[in-house]
Amino acid sequence: MFGDPGARAAWFERLLHNALVSTMVGEHRTFEPLGSGTLTMLAGKRGVTVGAAAHLDAPPAPERLREAGYRLATLTNSAGLRNFFEQALSADDVKRLKPPSEKLGVTTGDLWLVAAHPWAVTGAANAGCRTAFVGRAGKVLGPAAPKPDVTGQTLKDVAEGILAVEALG
Incomplete structure (x- = not known):
């Protein structure tokens, strides 16, 4: 992701953080806005656009x-x-x-x-x-x-x- 092997892990960690915080404070947020918002934030910091695809071995x-x-x-x-x-x-x-x-x-x-x-x-x-x-x-x-x-x-x-x-x- 973003040509940086650590970016996916950073995105996922931040996504989990955001999901847990919203759950703990009783204001559930759906996955789509949390995930895409976190991804957009990371992409913006790197000046790139994003997309999702399965691992090649998955299908x-x-x-x-x-x-x-x-x-x-x-x-x-x-x-x-x-x-x-x-x-x-x-x-x-x-x-x-x-x-x-x-x-x-x-x-x-x-x-x-x-x-x-x-x-x-x-x-x-x-x-x-x-x-x-x-x-x-x-x-x-x-x-x-x-x-x-x-x-x-x-x-x-x-x-x-x-x-x-x-x-x-």
Whole structure:
């Protein structure tokens, strides 16, 4: 992003900061204005324009899981991947950072959360979800984090890992 490998992390940190502050003071702000506003701010500081795209390895992974019979829902805008998901659940709908499992009509223990954010995997594991961590460059789990059920370097690796775990029963 912006030709600077650290810019995406800076944007995400500032976005989380803004989301948590608005939640803590009881004035929920939807993701779109928070995310785009934060991105516009960073872009303005660098004198550039912005756009969003999925990682190149991403499209085959949800397609593979969907073909295997999994129901898929996304908790983000999933840049360029929306057509793979049955539902797009939004924190904006429930006015908290992660929507509840009942929005999908399943129990928490039946859910897999797949993320490249260590805190999301930790939160999901502590809530009772099965978890998969995408260990992209610069993404590492903290020392106190619960061990994910599946770990891979790419989303495709993680999708194959989920299928292998499920095949074992």
